[in-house]
Structure formats: C-alpha cells, structure tokens
Amino acid sequence: MRSALILAALAAMVAGNPLPQELDWAAIDEALADPIPTTTDSSIPTAPADALVTYDPVAEIAAVQKEISTDPISAPSPTATAAPEEKRSFLVKSLAKRDACQPEVDSFPKGPVVHSPGDDDASFLAYQPFHDAALGAVTPPGYTKSYTDLNKTSNAYGYMGWVAMASYDPLACSKLCDNNVGCASFNIHFERTPVVAPGAGCENPESTTLIKCNLWGGPVNFENAVNTGETRTNFVVVHTGSNGYVSKTIEPALGYTEPLYLEDAAINAPLNCDGTDSYMGVKIFNSGAPFDARLCAAACNSQNDYNTKQALKTKTVPRLCRFFNTYILLKNGVSVGQYCALYTHCWDESFATNKLQYRGSDRYTKVFSYAFANATDTGVHPVCPAA
Template sequence: MRSFILLSAAAALTLASPVPQELDFSLIDTVETPSNVTIPTNTDELVVVYDSDSAAAAVQTSVLTGQTEIDISNSTTNSTSSSTLRRRGTCAVQASGSGPVPSPDTASAFLSYSAFASAASAAATPSGYTQAFKNLNASNNAYGYLGFTNLASYDSEKCASKCNAISGCAAFNLYYERDPSKDPGTGCENPSSTTNIKCVFWGGPVTSSNANNAGQFRSKFQVVIAGSNGYVNNTIEPADGFSSPNYYGNTAIDAPVDCNGQSTFLGSKVFTGGPFDASLCAAACDAQSATNLKANKATCKFFNTYILSRNNVAIGQYCNLYSQTWANSYATYTGSNSGGNKYTVSYSYGFSASADAGTCKKP
C-alpha cells in the first residue's frame, strides 16, 4: 500500500510539473535580424500607415495553409507629402530645423549643450504613457518603425498626440539631432549644422537598451543626438473576441499539462514586418481553431504574444496558442539559447477567448 501511495504522489507531481513551451528554433533561427532604421533627412515627416485588418486577414490565410513565419509588411505603406521632399545631392541645401544651434558649431558642443538637457529633463510625461528613459545621447532602434515628424519645439505632448493618431503606435522617441545644413559631399564635406527636433514613432516599446543610435558621420560631418526621451503607451489595442489582456512583462507562459494530463499547447507563429499587434495572434488563434475543428482536435481558447529578441535585437512578434487559459503565475519563461544566440522575451501579453476561456473538465 505504501508503494502505491508513493507512486501516486510521484505521478501527481509529474502531472503538475510544467511542459515547457520552448521556442521553436527551427522557426526562429531563420528569421532575419531587421536592419537598423535610417530616419530620412530630406523630408520633415514620414508616416508608416499600418492596416491591422489587412494584416490579420493575411495571418488567417497563412495559418490555414500551414505557415508559421508570417510576413505582414504588405500591410504597411509609407506616406509623405511630395511637397516636403527635398533634393538630395552633393551640397544641396537642406531645410533649417527648429532647434537652437550651439556655439561653437561642433558635435562636442552639441552634446554638452545644457538647454537640450534642460528641455528633456523638464518635459512632461503625457497622459496614458510611461517614461522609459530621459536625456540620453542616443535614439532608438526599436520594433516596428512607424515613421517620424520634425517638431517646431521640444513638445512631448505634441509627439504623443501624433503617436495616438497612428495605427499601431505603441511608443515614441523625442530628441534633438545635429544635422547638416547642406548634403555633405565634395566641396562641402563638413557644412554648418542645423538642429532638428525629431519625434519618432514605434510599434513596440522604446527602452534604454534599444536606444543605441548615437549618430553617424556623413562625409566629415558628424550627426549626433541629445536630449533623447522615450515614452511607452500604457495600453495596447484590444483583440476582438478576447478579454482584456494580462501583462506579463519580460516573461511568457510556461504551461503545465491540464487536469487530464494533456498538453494544451497548440503551436507557435511568428510575425515580422509590422508593429506589435495582438489582433494578429487572435487571428492565428481563430484560424487554428478552424483547422483543428476539422480534425476533431482541441480549439484555441488562449494565446500569449510577445516581442522576441535575438541578442537584444527585436526580430518579431511571437505567438503561442493554447486550448486553455493559464493564470499569470505560469508566466515564468524568459527565453533560451540556440546556436550561440540568446533569445529573450519582452512586452508579453495574454488573452483569453471571451466566449469560452477553456476550463479543464474531468471526463
């Protein structure tokens, strides 16, 4: 009898232990690392228009045909007024920015100019946002570039209002940039500078760790950045047919087997080429349910979606599907290593189906 009790206890422990939802390395190891974004200097504004409905439809079609890596870049288009485009060519005059030009007109003077630091330190945190960092000398290469605009003044509220009007905008970066007054080239290798006040929009969070663009040389002219502030929206767009999201931060769900000893994990997808959008994972969940119903398999009732980074660079939006909702306490997975690469989780959310969250029942 004692042996039976011990065996039963061991079995119970086995059923309660997690079944790790390890990253699908065959899927993610081949995902290309996005190139760093270059903010254009020959226009005062560029907005990337994102069509969430088009992207979700593309995801559903892809899942129904068995795809797991899904590029949604066709759902984004660049929009800029042709009247704002300025000619680029050797020594072509560039429009003047709205910020002050320090004296002497050097990169080092720009970086130490106290007015830039004062403006960044005094900037208000807009309603509905959290400040991610303050007064850095670098701009972001975050996830899901959605364009930029040059502002007339260092105004975090104005920048936030523009972000709020852009589909998919989750965060923005506000900073001063030292730019050339002429396009550097032969005969004007190091022209005088102008100061642009840039408001850059992103489809994922800006952080101090992805604020890694400290500038560049254009011929002999040095572009540098000062007074860089980052702000992240406190909410994300809801997903139709699903509950309000639970936020897990830098961890993902690592679910155990269910009450019948069965795995509830239904597979993973990864989306690239657009902003973070929970409705993409919702679309994948619905499409997976349609596929599974035909095979008399469990349907999708819960998903966990997050930004996946390789070696601290965001490479895509990862999406794990489940047949049952799991509590926040199961959000314990932080990432893994593969082939010398380190994969990490951030900006992680969980959504349950509104109609049926998937409660396990004993037969």
C-alpha cells in the first residue's frame, strides 16, 4: 500500500470566505514519482479463468494500520518531511509472450467476424451491428451509463482484468462486477483481435472479434476513455461499440455513516470560528488496488489510536479523526491515486465546493468523491459568539 504524508499549508481566508483548500503538493509529487502500475489488454492473462484480479481488502486494511502505527500522519506543517515508506504494489499477472503465428484466442467465445468489405480496421469500425448493440443496450440496475458507443475504451483507476463474453450483454458484465470485491465500474466493447500472434511470417493475420467485459476499481468516464487500440507488427487492434457503466454504490466503512456522494467536488473546510483547523492531513493510496473507502477509515482509526497513546504520555487532549473525504485525484485527466483527507469533525455537502485547482499548467480535478462521518462521534464545532 503506497501512501504519502501531509505537508499542506492551512487554507487561506479572504473576506470571510475560504479559498480552495490547497492540495498536498508534496504528497502528490511523491505519488507521481512512484505512479500507479498500468496495464493494457495485451499484458494481462487471456484465459477467462484467471483473467480477473482478486482484491483482498483485509490485507490492504492491515497494511494501512501497520503503516500508520509506525509512520503516523503529521500535523500540517510547511517544513515537515515524510519518512521513507515501504512500497507495495497491487500487481496484475502478466501474459506470457506467444511465439509468432501461435493461436491466441482459440479458447474464447467470439463475436461477429468482420471481413467485408475487407479484413481491416476500417471495416471493423464501420460495422453497424456493433453500434446498434451499444446504442440499444439497457443500463443494468444499480449502474449509471457514463458513455455510449465509443471507438475507445477506458484506462481507469484500479484495473481488475477482463472476461471474453459470448454476447454483448451489459447485465451479465454488471454481475461479474458485482461479484468481484472492489469493482466499481465496467466497460464492455467489441475488439478486433488477431487469431494468431502477429510476427515474422504472420505480420498481418486474419482477424476475429472478442466481446470484452473490463472491470475497474474506480469509475470509467469519457475523460479516461483513451485507449484506441494498438498496432501489433502490421495488425491493427481497434475497439468499437464501447459502453461504460459506473456502480451507484460503494462498500460501506464499518463504524461510519452511509457514504455521502459529492460527485466531482471535495470538502473545502474553513477555519473554525475560533481560528482552529479541523483538517488533520491526508493519505494518498496509489498501489493500483481498487478505490476503497475502508482504507481511509483504517487510516482515520489508526491515527486516533496513535494520537490517543501519545496524548496519554503527554497528558494532553488528543486530536481525533471523526470525518474523512475520499476521491480519485486526477492530474490532466490521469489518476494520481485515491486521496483521503481527514478532519476532526464533520462537514456537510454545502462545503463540497473544491472542484478544480491548477499548478502551473497542470489541471487537478476530482471524481468519485465521498464523505464519511464517525457513526457515533461526529465531533463538536467550537461554540463562538454570534458575531
């Protein structure tokens, strides 16, 4: 579990209104220096039995708890430095490279094969039944459609593998997502693929069609639909009829309220009326594991354990985490990681106003934003004079 520690300054106050709460640039720089592992269709297993990735939330949560106990979140400080961390990655198995001209997809169910007017990418992309299937597809219960009938697929957060389907069936694909822990969205599409591995002697082999259901641990959207295919020797792989769907639910965090969906906005908490700050710090998770609010809850709880122990030693009152806001942070549309901002007390959706920040020419946005409050102790805002 990779994470980064807080170095952010306090939010500024101008004319009684807070400026957007500054992102933790030092933590972001650390995350970007060790980016999320990326995967393409050509680098994952192709056997349906082992193509999907297994996510173990118990192990990931335990890793967060261990990390906080030895390397807690620091109080906001412009001079603080993060201690070196153990780097862990959520890895996807690699596909063994096939020799040229060896069969690639014999064991898969196939979609309609397009060899007219030619066996080429243009004929494939123009094949109307692919578009009809995508345009006529019914959105599965519990999901929202994020895009329809694109000639590209997503490169979203938390890659979880794919399965070849016998038909273009978003409902069946949604059930695969529902039954795989950590899955938050899926993309279904037609892919032009070679029947044998391209290479010497088979530079541009005959094509066939796979109907792929790709699962993701974060949301698919138009912005991250960037995969238009690839050229393998002289064979052109393309996608079409691509639909994306995002689940309306996420896993609850034990001991916390039901998730409050904030869409593409983050909490922008002002200073309290007595001048104190409820903001405690941030964790960024970018191992490549699925988006999981329970990781933030583990960080919040473990930080409380650490702060309580330290307060007993110093005979002071500990600062306790009672609320967190988590989302996927994007830099120019590419995922930086799962961002977890921790607070001493609860803020409602009226404070979810932080959507866009620039750093130089780089554009930072948020998606899949949720807020959680401690179910039994939401914290007490300071009582100040009405003035």
